[in-house]
Amino acid sequence: MRLFVVISLMLRLRPSQGQFPRLCATREALLRKECCPPWDGDGSACGASSGRGFCRDVEVSDLPDGPQYPFSGLDDRERWPLVFYNRTCECVGNFMGFNCADCKFGYFGLNCNERRESVRRNILHLSRAQKIRLVSYLNLAKHTVSQDYVVATGTYREMQNGSNPMFADASVYDVFVWIHYYVSRNALLGGPGNVWTDVDFAHWAPAFLPWHRLYLLHWEHEIRKLTGDMSFTIPYWDWRDARGCDVCTDELMGDRSPQDPSLLSPGSVFSSWKVLCSQAEDYNNRGVLCDAREEGPLRRNPGNHNRNVVERLPTTAEVEFTLGLTNYDTGAMDRTANMSFRNTLEGQMKLTTKTLAGCLCCLLSFSLTCLLFRCSANDPIFLLHHAFVDCIYEQWLRRYRPTPSQYPESNAPIGHNSEYHMVPFLPLQRNRDYFISSKDLGYEYSNLLDASKQLNSRVIISKQRKQRKKNIKTSIFNHCYLSKYIDFNSKCSRR
Ligand SMILES: *[C@@H]1O[C@H](CO)[C@@H](O)[C@H](O)[C@H]1NC(C)=O
Ligand SMILES: *[C@@H]1O[C@H](CO)[C@@H](O)[C@H](O)[C@H]1NC(C)=O
Ligand SMILES: *[C@@H]1O[C@H](CO)[C@@H](O)[C@H](O)[C@H]1NC(C)=O
Numbered sequence: 001m002r003l004f005v006v007i008s009l010m011l012r013l014r015p016s017q018g019q020f021p022r023l024c025a026t027r028e029a030l031l032r033k034e035c036c037p038p039w040d041g042d043g044s045a046c047g048a049s050s051g052r053g054f055c056r057d058v059e060v061s062d063l064p065d066g067p068q069y070p071f072s073g074l075d076d077r078e079r080w081p082l083v084f085y086n087r088t089c090e091c092v093g094n095f096m097g098f099n100c101a102d103c104k105f106g107y108f109g110l111n112c113n114e115r116r117e118s119v120r121r122n123i124l125h126l127s128r129a130q131k132i133r134l135v136s137y138l139n140l141a142k143h144t145v146s147q148d149y150v151v152a153t154g155t156y157r158e159m160q161n162g163s164n165p166m167f168a169d170a171s172v173y174d175v176f177v178w179i180h181y182y183v184s185r186n187a188l189l190g191g192p193g194n195v196w197t198d199v200d201f202a203h204w205a206p207a208f209l210p211w212h213r214l215y216l217l218h219w220e221h222e223i224r225k226l227t228g229d230m231s232f233t234i235p236y237w238d239w240r241d242a243r244g245c246d247v248c249t250d251e252l253m254g255d256r257s258p259q260d261p262s263l264l265s266p267g268s269v270f271s272s273w274k275v276l277c278s279q280a281e282d283y284n285n286r287g288v289l290c291d292a293r294e295e296g297p298l299r300r301n302p303g304n305h306n307r308n309v310v311e312r313l314p315t316t317a318e319v320e321f322t323l324g325l326t327n328y329d330t331g332a333m334d335r336t337a338n339m340s341f342r343n344t345l346e347g348q349m350k351l352t353t354k355t356l357a358g359c360l361c362c363l364l365s366f367s368l369t370c371l372l373f374r375c376s377a378n379d380p381i382f383l384l385h386h387a388f389v390d391c392i393y394e395q396w397l398r399r400y401r402p403t404p405s406q407y408p409e410s411n412a413p414i415g416h417n418s419e420y421h422m423v424p425f426l427p428l429q430r431n432r433d434y435f436i437s438s439k440d441l442g443y444e445y446s447n448l449l450d451a452s453k454q455l456n457s458r459v460i461i462s463k464q465r466k467q468r469k470k471n472i473k474t475s476i477f478n479h480c481y482l483s484k485y486i487d488f489n490s491k492c493s494r495r
Pocket of ligand 2 (some may be wrong): 160
């Protein structure tokens with residue numbers, strides 16, 4: 001009872017992150033191309049009367065994109081968000097949100113001036129009560145219609161340039177499934193089966209890590225608002241050296257069904273979850289967008305993967321090797337990038353025969369095959385996995401301390417240049433703004449916290465840095481030696 005009171009109170013506060021804001025999914029807003037909803041606190045657009053923000057013209061960068069996507073004026077995600085809106089709220093100070101009702105990540109309180117650091121923990125180290133809470137929050141999010149956001153079910157053209165809005169309700173959880181689908185879907189070139197596949201605004205290019213970082217922060221933020229539990233953090237799954245899916249238990253993400261190995265055990269709430277936006281092939285064949293309807297139960301089949309593609313989960317040594325790559329991205333900054341930290345972590349560059357992030361999805365056989373990774377966000381393991389990928393990203397950022405200007409400015413695949421607004425988020429956020437330490441975004445990882453607590457003087461830190469440099473060389477050497485022996489790794493064999 002109490003929980004429901006808290007929840008309905010929270011809902012009335014009309015929190016605001018994400019996409020599309022319900023208040024901007026109207027004919028009027030689309031025709032005016034303006035998404036500047038009032039802040040409830042004073043009724044003014046973007047809370048302008050209270051100095052929280054103001055409504056302003058959107059500016060997009062004109063720096064060139066890479067050659068992978070040779071079109072323009074074709075896809076609604078180009079020059080985001082200009083196809084839909086050319087004016088949005090710009091919040092000032094510590095305010096954030098599509099109407100500046102929220103606080104920036106890491107800030108709390110009515111006036112957003114309480115700074116607090118949240119700690120993301122290893123899911124296997126949570127107490128029993130924390131595990132129960134996690135599962136019940138996930139389930140609540142899956143079954144509560146989002147008050148703030150709706151999802152687009154048609155293209156701008158199908159919406160007749162705004163005069164015929166096509167949006168659907170979705171649960172708080174499903175809004176995020178949809179976001180992940182929408183950002184990575186193929187481009188519709190018009191007509192059945194006519195799609196461009198070499199495009200993805202969040203994968204296979206530099207924005208992979210910043211985009212998923214923002215995605216997780218938003219998700220965490222939404223769960224906090226839904227439950228009123230401001231101390232909630234997303235736990236991570238440290239899959240290094242794991243023998244199998246050790247979070248696939250009924251206490252956590254759900255065991256396997258005894259009847260059908262690709263379904264979840266009836267002892268897990270997730271066995272009753274329904275997926276959406278999982279039929280990419282079908283939408284492409286019909287030349288349409290996902291309509292956000294339920295498409296059957298959540299399927300997962302850990303361990304039943306194609307062993308020719310990936311034989312096991314990544315090891316500590318493989319993660320260390322990846323962290324030893326000094327360049328964030330290289331070459332064409334797509335899936336051909338060689339010796340790129342981002343590409344190796346993302347799983348395209350073969351370490352041996354396996355990959356890191358991409359590997360996991362094959363290993364778990366998310367929704368049949370990893371080719372369908374666009375629907376992977378349907379499985380809550382996706383969040384735990386990405387929290388760990390983000391933790392590796394954070395270790396890399398702390399090791400090399402790049403400045404935001406070291407993030408690629410131009411010629412990255414479309415959607416991935418530093419100034420590009422991340423699709424499909426509103427309020428607008430740029431890739432380079434999430435190329436900074438998690439500490440500057442108000443959160444920390446428990447495993448990194450322990451390490452940094454041990455360093456209590458600058459002398460030690462600088463000594464360790466020298467030592468680390470040595471270790472990186474050694475680890476590459478060892479890795480290459482090993483892979484030469486196993487004869488897996490062409491990229492190392494010539495070193
Ligand atoms: C924004 O879009 C509206 C509606 O199409 C148009 O009238 C207005 O001129 C545009 N503003 C800018 C700054 O492009
Ligand atoms: C939508 O806008 C495009 C480009 O301005 C125009 O060619 C098209 O006729 C418009 N469609 C409708 C239904 O208004
Ligand atoms: C990748 O880079 C390494 C080191 O520069 C080089 O030896 C190797 O040949 C490159 N591999 C590919 C596939 O380009």
